[in-house]
Amino acid sequence: MSRTILVLPGDGIGPEIIAEAVKLIDALKSRHGLDVELDEATIGGAGYDAAGHPLPEETLTKARAADAVLLGAVGGPQYDALPRELRPERGLLGIRKELGLFANLRPALLYPELAEASTLKREVVEGLDIMIVRELTGGIYFGEPRGVRTREDGEREGFNTLVYREHEVERIARVAFETAMKRGKRLCSVDKANVLEVSELWREVVERVGRDYPGVELSHMYVDNAAMQLIRAPKQFDVMVTTNLFGDILSDAASMLTGSIGMLPSASLNADGQGMYEPIHGSAPDIAGQGMANSLATILSVSMLLRHSLREAALADRVDAAVGTVLRQGLRTADLARGGEAVVGTAAMGDAVVAA
Amino acid sequence: MSRTILVLPGDGIGPEIIAEAVKLIDALKSRHGLDVELDEATIGGAGYDAAGHPLPEETLTKARAADAVLLGAVGGPQYDALPRELRPERGLLGIRKELGLFANLRPALLYPELAEASTLKREVVEGLDIMIVRELTGGIYFGEPRGVRTREDGEREGFNTLVYREHEVERIARVAFETAMKRGKRLCSVDKANVLEVSELWREVVERVGRDYPGVELSHMYVDNAAMQLIRAPKQFDVMVTTNLFGDILSDAASMLTGSIGMLPSASLNADGQGMYEPIHGSAPDIAGQGMANSLATILSVSMLLRHSLREAALADRVDAAVGTVLRQGLRTADLARGGEAVVGTAAMGDAVVAA
Ligand SMILES: CC(C)[C@H](C(=O)O)[C@@H](O)C(=O)O
Ligand SMILES: CC(C)[C@H](C(=O)O)[C@@H](O)C(=O)O
Numbered sequence: 001m002s003r004t005i006l007v008l009p010g011d012g013i014g015p016e017i018i019a020e021a022v023k024l025i026d027a028l029k030s031r032h033g034l035d036v037e038l039d040e041a042t043i044g045g046a047g048y049d050a051a052g053h054p055l056p057e058e059t060l061t062k063a064r065a066a067d068a069v070l071l072g073a074v075g076g077p078q079y080d081a082l083p084r085e086l087r088p089e090r091g092l093l094g095i096r097k098e099l100g101l102f103a104n105l106r107p108a109l110l111y112p113e114l115a116e117a118s119t120l121k122r123e124v125v126e127g128l129d130i131m132i133v134r135e136l137t138g139g140i141y142f143g144e145p146r147g148v149r150t151r152e153d154g155e156r157e158g159f160n161t162l163v164y165r166e167h168e169v170e171r172i173a174r175v176a177f178e179t180a181m182k183r184g185k186r187l188c189s190v191d192k193a194n195v196l197e198v199s200e201l202w203r204e205v206v207e208r209v210g211r212d213y214p215g216v217e218l219s220h221m222y223v224d225n226a227a228m229q230l231i232r233a234p235k236q237f238d239v240m241v242t243t244n245l246f247g248d249i250l251s252d253a254a255s256m257l258t259g260s261i262g263m264l265p266s267a268s269l270n271a272d273g274q275g276m277y278e279p280i281h282g283s284a285p286d287i288a289g290q291g292m293a294n295s296l297a298t299i300l301s302v303s304m305l306l307r308h309s310l311r312e313a314a315l316a317d318r319v320d321a322a323v324g325t326v327l328r329q330g331l332r333t334a335d336l337a338r339g340g341e342a343v344v345g346t347a348a349m350g351d352a353v354v355a356a
Numbered sequence: 357m358s359r360t361i362l363v364l365p366g367d368g369i370g371p372e373i374i375a376e377a378v379k380l381i382d383a384l385k386s387r388h389g390l391d392v393e394l395d396e397a398t399i400g401g402a403g404y405d406a407a408g409h410p411l412p413e414e415t416l417t418k419a420r421a422a423d424a425v426l427l428g429a430v431g432g433p434q435y436d437a438l439p440r441e442l443r444p445e446r447g448l449l450g451i452r453k454e455l456g457l458f459a460n461l462r463p464a465l466l467y468p469e470l471a472e473a474s475t476l477k478r479e480v481v482e483g484l485d486i487m488i489v490r491e492l493t494g495g496i497y498f499g500e501p502r503g504v505r506t507r508e509d510g511e512r513e514g515f516n517t518l519v520y521r522e523h524e525v526e527r528i529a530r531v532a533f534e535t536a537m538k539r540g541k542r543l544c545s546v547d548k549a550n551v552l553e554v555s556e557l558w559r560e561v562v563e564r565v566g567r568d569y570p571g572v573e574l575s576h577m578y579v580d581n582a583a584m585q586l587i588r589a590p591k592q593f594d595v596m597v598t599t600n601l602f603g604d605i606l607s608d609a610a611s612m613l614t615g616s617i618g619m620l621p622s623a624s625l626n627a628d629g630q631g632m633y634e635p636i637h638g639s640a641p642d643i644a645g646q647g648m649a650n651s652l653a654t655i656l657s658v659s660m661l662l663r664h665s666l667r668e669a670a671l672a673d674r675v676d677a678a679v680g681t682v683l684r685q686g687l688r689t690a691d692l693a694r695g696g697e698a699v700v701g702t703a704a705m706g707d708a709v710v711a712a
Contacts, residue, residue, distance in 0.1 A: 089550045119588060124475045140518060141551055148557050157521040158557035162496060165513040192601070194445045195497055201504050201514035224608040231587065231612040232475060245548070249605060253583040261584075 004037045006066035011045040012283025013293040014072025020295035020350030021302050027354045044074025044088035054091030068309035069276040073283035097137050101268035103175040104136040108254035113327040117259030130237045130254055133176040134247025138168045141244045162198050169205040176241035177213040184238035186217045190226045262294030262335040265301035267308050275309045277301040291345045294333035322356035360393045362422035367401040368639025369649040370428025376651035376706030377658050383710045400430025400444035410447030424665035425632040429639035453493050457624035459531040460492040464610035469683040473615030486593045486610055489532040490603025494524045497600045518554050525561040532597035533569040540594035542573045546582045618650030618691040621657035623664050631665045633657040647701045650689035655709055678712035
């Protein structure tokens with residue numbers, strides 16, 4: 001039985017970067033015998049436009065049945081005025097939760113060819129290779145109770161709940177330790193245990209899981225210090241593990257260190273190894289439809305998909321190598337180009353990777 | 357009636373950096389007629405050692421009566437094993453809450469003499485001058501309910517509550533707009549309104565307060581993007597306003613951009629203009645007692661104290677100018693010195709400022 005990838009182009013530059021990923025998958029099928037079927041559905045603003053909801057029922061049904069999901073991006077200013085439950089982000093949060101994609105892997109990798117694109121000094125970021133493991137289906141993103149209420153004295157107050165159960169911490173910790181085992185064997189767990197009770201439990205459970213991984217060097221860091229250390233000396237980190245919200249903040253900071261946010265893919269996995277793959281940059285409505293977006297983060301997301309969900313490591317290696325080749329050939333999309341460098345478009349970059 | 361400053365040396369390098377600040381205040385008294393009385397009390401680990409509590413009753417009584425509080429730093433590894441309520445941080449959180457110090461002003465300023473100390477490229481940070489206005493007595497730091505409980509199914513869960521009432525947002529927004537009026541007239545409010553209901557209320561109230569300040573250009577940014585933008589293009593910011601937790605993270609990141617975290621003071625103010633002043637670096641237990649800590653952040657905290665609580669702007673200007681002078685003279689404590697530069701100690705730096 002052939003495996004299925006559900007493709008969700010989404011909004012903004014989503015469709016154009018996904019088109020390049022599809023081009024690549026088609027080439028892997030015809031030239032390298034990759035046995036997959038592609039299906040497509042809507043999400044985010046596109047879901048709302050097509051079916052009145054950012055996560056249409058049909059999309060969810062198809063996603064549950066697929067072996068992997070490949071997502072472009074969601075969001076756009078035209079949806080800002082919609083009520084909260086209908087906004088594009090709800091589609092993204094909804095599919096993460098519904099598929100149980102609790103483990104979000106976000107690499108922050110500096111491509112040697114792009115070392116000058118970082119705003120940090122070369123010696124501070126050269127060789128940077130961090131993997132952030134972010135908890136994705138719990139914490140304050142989903143905690144109840146939540147809302148805005150009017151108090152008895154007539155004043156309004158907004159409230160959200162940060163909550164983690166032991167098993168939620170345990171399973172993300174396990175993914176993080178496993179990830180560290182395959183890399184530099186160092187894991188830094190980030191929390192705010194000097195203020196939050198949730199963090200105390202988090203730390204305790206991470207310690208406990210760590211006893212199963214004596215080969216991994218475990219450390220703990222407060223989130224404010226982690227934000228500082230990412231700027232001061234980011235190469236001290238190998239794998240970092242943290243909550244949904246801290247992971248949101250720190251992974252964006254870490255990716256920006258590389259200066260190549262248009263290059264960075266991500267994977268969100270559930271307990272069955274099913275995964276959703278997406279570039280970490282957003283929908284970039286300002287440049288949508290102009291054919292200038294960098295398609296490499298999406299192409300590298302295909303590589304992660306091949307590796308994690310389809311167990312096609314050899315093909316994933318090929319894709320990674322092809323990306324390295326086009327960078328060494330000097331191809332640069334607008335986000336990567338520095339003064340004087342020639343710029344290629346979304347499709348040309350995709351073609352070059354396929355050729356390589 | 358003469359005014360009182362309560363001095364709280366605290367832990368780690370606290371006592372040695374506070375000694376230099378006291379030296380400076382004494383010089384201002386004898387040479388410039390500054391009319392203040394100094395009193396001293398314990399807090400943090402020192403409070404626990406002396407009185408069995410990180411915020412002794414006597415300290416709180418004295419603090420309430422004082423016109424301003426000058427704090428060194430709290431915390432040290434010898435207190436790690438204490439129960440949560442007795443740890444040094446509780447003293448700091450307690451005094452903030454008890455004195456109602458809801459407005460925390462944290463400048464991130466790059467001293468031109470120290471431009472090379474940043475890990476960011478010179479052109480990215482040269483001229484950097486951001487003021488972060490952090491809410492300090494609310495949010496998830498103090499929200500109830502909180503704790504770790506065992507559920508009916510036997511599993512434990514940790515929980516904390518993020519909560520803001522309208523008046524809490526309103527008063528911190530007002531401080532931020534007033535601050536922006538005295539500076540570049542641009543205010544960026546940072547939240548996570550695409551996920552959190554608290555942020556939706558926050559944004560609405562900030563907008564409303566903004567109507568009283570038509571001269572200030574108000575923008576909103578998600579916290580993940582703000583963390584990225586601080587690294588990508590930090591000079592886009594003038595004043596930033598945000599919650600207790602986001603402010604903790606972003607202000608540490610912002611201060612690290614300057615490469616001179618040993619240089620940065622902070623002020624925490626209440627509704628009556630009473631304030632607590634402290635360097636933003638911590639207690640640095642690893643270098644405590646060695647006379648090598650940078651005393652300038654504490655000395656600049658005295659300057660903020662003179663300006664905000666004692667309304668002695670002329671003296672504050674003098675202190676700021678003296679700090680500029682010693683930097684131009686080439687004096688550097690160990691944290692500031694780059695290869696080849698001569699290093700001075702804590703006391704010598706204090707003496708030099710007094711002389712200047
Ligand atoms: C769009 C938003 C809800 C989302 C998040 O906060 O998780 C995004 O920032 C991300 O990191 O994928
Ligand atoms: C010590 C800690 C409780 C404190 C905080 O989180 O507020 C510190 O990080 C700070 O920023 O002053």
